[in-house]
Amino acid sequence: MALVLTEEQTLLKDSASGFFAERSPISSLRDLRDSYDSQGYKSDLWQEMAEMGFTSLLLSEDEGGTGFGFVGAGIVAEEMAKTLAPSPFIASSIVATSLLKATKNAHLSDVASGQKIATLAVDETGHHSPYTPKTTSDSDGKVSGNKTFVPEGKAADFVIVTADRPGGFALYLVEKDATGFSAEQTIMADSRGWAKLSFDNTPATLLASGDAAKAILANALSKANIILSAELLGLSQAAFDMTVNYLKERKQFGQIIGTFQSLQHRAAHMFSEIETTRSIVLAALQAADSKDVDDQRLAIMASAAKARASKMAELVSNEAIQMHGGIGMTDEYDIGFFIKRARAVQNLYGGYHYHLDRFASLNGY
Amino acid sequence: MSDNQLEQFRAETKQWLEANCPESMRRPIQEEDDVCWGGRNFKFQSDDQKAWLDRMAERGWTTPTWPKEYGGGGLSREEAKVLKEEMKNIGARPPLTSFGISMLGPALLKFGTHEQKQEHIPKIVRGEIRWCQGYSEPNAGSDLASLGTKAEDKGDHFLINGQKIWTSYADKADWIFCLVRTGPKEPKHTGISFILFDMESKGVSTKPIKLISGYSPFCETFFDDVEVPKANLLGELNKGWTIAKYLLTHERAMIGDMGLPAPLTPMARECVGVDSNNQLQDKALRADLAAHEIDGLAFALTMERAGDEAKAGASLGAFSSMLKYYGTELNKSRHELILKLKGSDALEWEGQASQNGKIAKQWLRTKANSIEGGTSEVMLNIVSKRILELPDA
């Protein structure tokens, strides 16, 4: 498949770009942060995203979706990231949707329509280690344990939880008003809707167990990491564009700082890192849509894309601040929001070294 | 072209390659002698090498997308991609490698007269004439436009005097495409012309220069009252800089295109050893290797994307400078990594075990990648000015 967007995909990109620029500029995230909003996103924006069809990109038209698949979802994630628009898009419309689809769960249509929010609770420490949960369940499906770094954990109507069940690994679905369940908002650097969850003998529905559950989770995490790579690409591109514009405006020593070759070369180097990342992200998105790509190959592409995007985003977000000088350090200026979001996305579902390690293992070394 | 036609083309191509590519030409290029450069004095390594060249040249497939009129293959970009894929599938070597193909040809096709194309293109396609590039001079490297080799108008011919340097394979080439100053009073970029001449012309001499790798692929080239017919001027007088730059975009895309190199995993497993988890013993090196392979994958996909975008009508332009920068820096780090995987063995310079220092010499050769065809710094200058539109000082 050619590594270019089709006409339809380009239209989607243009409409997503216009939509987020108008409906959710960076000031919107700033408002949410300053008002200590516990939901982490604005309901009316989410409603409009659903009307645009963004919540059902992964469902085919027959399934009631828009049929854009992962390339479409990557496009939306990238454009959304350019204005750092906060929404449950990735947690609910990508990760939970993939899992509910794979387990043929009846909540799928409510989640795809955006009416209900769902999320995955997988991490238990600051390090991603998805297949060895300490959270347990008994054979009746009562879940006990703690999860951390759960995106939209406070807003979610359903939580998909990993647990160690007698006989092996399992995926469960927990409803937000189930007994023994509680969600506590975690205020993190990126000002988004994170939460810590706890389960105490909480009744849950079994979605999948054993190796099948692991395979379903692995597949969903591969896809999630590919979309997160697209988000990293989008936010880096926006931070880079802001920085290049600043280089063309700011004067010191009687000249525009963009005339200094040391800054020009660093900017040109960033450009090359962004463009090479763009290629691997697009190839990974196409792989996620392809029926000819097996789980192993998908996992390789996902780890390659996430590692690459994480390294690139780290470079670009740091350089963005440095090249702004003092103003880059001020809260009033928007560039700081990018580095904070970048690190959160880099960490979610495994950071740079996690994915390097996985890439090496999958390739036989 | 419909998918059906393309599939039919694929089937026919596969069959033809199967029947016509000699077995010995289906092994990877190992050393310089395996490369077929063509030219008047080229010594074919084997009958197979010659047969492979002749068969491909007859169909114009040494230059698949060039027009049929001048002996090229006349293939669309899609068909050329199919040919490339099918060649790759059987491990077929390129039948011919030359500066005529990768540099001069595209410029001739764009700027040459019908007569010039008729004279030169078929000989490039068939590998009969080997070209070299006379751009750089001792005092004009990155600042190429300050070149001083002069061509004086003597009525029916130009009289050329001056010196070029770093002229790759000048001692093996039959003809040279050369930048000369024809307008000594014009501003530096507008007094340059692009001219073609035979290296056997009276007054041309070359002197090989040895590289740190021990190879000697390039020369100093001297012109002492060389007479060149006026008809050999490519494009207009004093408009050579435009052609020079156009050619450089092709050269840069070519130098940058390292393709997707073979994984280093087998070498790593053998040289470093694996633990009970089937992982490389040296964990730090393992991480470096993974990071490098991911960069390599991202770059190969970027070359592919640039090709696909060109097919869709976008022009490559200054993006080729980014590709040249990235591809060459990547190739350098690949060879540094090979050195780390092999340890001190990699530094053996002579003797059988090291095939006379093959690894060390290849490693050193890659250092030139980020210098030849324009340095990395110059590529970054171009990206920052032409793509990012950062201002001049």
Ligand SMILES: Cc1cc2nc3c(=O)[nH]c(=O)nc-3n(C[C@H](O)[C@H](O)[C@H](O)COP(=O)(O)OP(=O)(O)OC[C@H]3O[C@@H](n4cnc5c(N)ncnc54)[C@H](O)[C@@H]3O)c2cc1C
């Ligand atoms: C293996 C090899 C093969 C070659 N083959 C050919 C050939 O076939 N034909 C041909 O014509 N030439 C050839 N060259 C020459 C090559 O194009 C030049 O070496 C190259 O353009 C650099 O010029 P220079 O060597 O004079 O270095 P210089 O221009 O003197 O550069 C020295 C250093 O200064 C830096 N520098 C220079 N200007 C700037 C600037 N504006 N900003 C920042 N940094 C700058 C450079 O990046 C470099 O690091 C070849 C070179 C090599 C190594």
